[in-house]
Amino acid sequence: MGWVRNSRECINVLLFNVRGVLFKYLNLTTLLFGLAGxxxxxxFFxxxxxxxxxxxxxHYLQRVLDxxxxxxxxRLFFDFNPxxxxxxxxxxTILMIFLLSETLLYFAFGQTYWFTLLQxxxxxENGYFLFVQCLFWIVVLREAGRASVNIKDYYVSPAAxxxxxxxxxxxxxxxxLKMPEMTTQxxxxxxxxFTSTSACCVTGLIVKDTATFFTFKGQLTIMLLFQFGGLNMLTIATFIGSFYRRSGTLQSLNLMREFLDIEQTGNLKSIxxxxxxxxxxxxxxxxxxxxFLWGDKYQFTGTIDRIFxxxxxxxxxxxxxxxxLFSQGLFNNAIKHQYLAQIVIMVLIVAGGLGFIVLQDIFSKDSRKRKKRSHWLRLQVNTRLVLTVTGILLLSGSGLFFVLEYDNVLKDYSLTGKVVASLFQSVTTRTAGFNTVNISMLSxxxxxxxxxxxxxxxxxxxTGGGIKTTTFAVALKAAWANIRGKEHVEIFRRNIWWPLVNKTYAIITLALLFMFVFTVLLLATNPQFSLTQLLFEQISAMGTVGLxxxxxxxxxxxxxLILVVSMFVGRIGSLTMGIIFSRRTVSKNYRYPNARLMIG
Incomplete structure (x- = not known):
């Protein structure tokens, strides 16, 4: 059998010369067929x-599968070891054999046995389409996973x-959403x-009432958009890629690490x-x-409606x-006093706003094994800082709201209602966008x-936006350290690396710059509204809040359109936008003489 191996080696040499060019065009064609599907x-929908x-x-979708x-x-033919x-x-392979059998029978007899069997x-016919559609998504998601593993081959920066x-x-x-079946008008x-951007960037600002203007298909589409937007399409793609047997090169793993903003790559798949x-x-x-907590005041059309x-x-x-899906949001008369349901929503908002790495640190196996006394100290510094700042902001925000709005928007609430509503508004300003009071009546x-x-x-x-809690905390600690004449920024007896401090200032500076430019543009294009109204709208959009x-x-x-751009910038981050449009430093191995400036 030596001649077989020799022949195969000769074929591999010949294939190697054309393999790179072929796969380059094949990947482009894959994108086009995927978009066609x-x-x-x-x-259809x-x-x-x-x-x-x-x-x-x-029939057309099946040809895409072909x-x-x-x-x-x-890929099998060009692989060096089939x-x-x-x-x-x-x-x-099993899936492709299944598809091959259908294709061969179709071209041999002119009809599909899938449809015959489903009949x-x-x-x-609708069920037949849904069946083929499921096969299409399985294949496409598989391709997305493979693409995430080979992401280094696309020569595009992580920010882009x-x-x-x-x-x-x-x-x-x-x-x-523009399709006629998605809306009632x-x-x-x-x-x-605007609606798509608001959903994808998990903002929540609306120009049409989600409850009445959109059909069930439209509402389902919006839900899928903010699910994919919240998790981040790249996270989903790399999650699929984590099940791909070939985990990728160190470069591709580092690229995924940058997406999740973590230090280690060894347990990336697990994360x-x-x-x-x-x-x-x-x-x-x-x-x-x-x-079970919506109560009986709101009249759902049935159990399925309540589940949705x-x-x-x-x-x-x-x-x-x-x-x-409630008109007026959670301020709807049938819902605004359902405090147990609001508490559940608050927990979900806070959990989503803490960050996945924080959740992993809190709920990991090692964390559960720790003793209660040492649990806090054994948490990562990032986790402790996030929990501390989040707790301070939530409590101070709810306390101030309770005092300032006690005789205003809270005057018709019971004491329990005042407490829950105050806590809810403090939570929702953390980029959630729900409201249980009339926002336009606030002082x-x-x-x-x-x-x-x-x-x-x-x-x-x-899943939230804003400059982030850790950015705010590091900026305050850096300012306090500067005032006290300290050379280092310290948090929980740990030194904060100066490049991180500089990154903090860059994020805040760029965020304020974008905020200023967008607000000026809003004032110029919509002079009928006051500065307070437009500034509130702009901060809500760029913070991906939705209030x-x-x-x-x-x-x-x-x-x-200005708010659309603002929501997009707020979701991917002002620093990311700056990186996309800036030129990378060619060399860092030099330094100019120090200059003396008058600061302050």
């Missing part, structure tokens, strides 16, 4: 075609990849873009999976509790999205406190 699915058109769409089948065999390739991709089981992933999600959501492209597992666990438990409301609000709360001191809390936002690595004084829907097209 997504377009077919969007058309957006227009509800008749049986004949549905069957035709299914391309992925062809790609699989090309036997190992089949072993490492066993489940994909015997009682499925219609992050921005592009959100842009893709926003554009997809805009096209979906016609929706303009501007409002579709990626826990991000998804924690999210699903909190959302499922939250939905289950909300199902529970799931929608649980996902919205954990992702700090702020979207609600000016309260609005100023809200702006301050919204600007700080949630914690790093979370509003009721002017969002009344903004003109330029005002809405």
């Amino acid at each position: 997504v377009g077919i699915i969007i058309y 957006g227009f509800s075609p008749n049986s004949e058109t549905t069957f035709l769409l299914t 391309f992925f089948l062809l790609k699989f065999f090309i 036997r190992n390739f089949l072993k490492e991709n066993l489940w994909e 015997k089981l009682g499925f219609s 990849i992050l921005a592009l992933s959100f842009l893709f999600l926003i554009v997809t959501g805009t096209v979906l 016609s929706l303009s492209w501007t409002d579709a873009l 990626l999976r826990k991000v998804i597992y924690y999210s699903l666990a909190f959302e499922m438990i939250g939905a289950l509790m909300l199902f 409301f529970s799931v929608f609000h649980s996902i919205s709360a954990f992702n700090n999205a702020g979207f609600s 000016h001191p309260t609005l100023l406190i809200f702006m301050f809390l919204m600007f700080i936002g949630a914690s790093p690595g979370s 509003s004084l009721g002017i969002t829907g009344s903004l003109n097209i330029w005002g809405k």
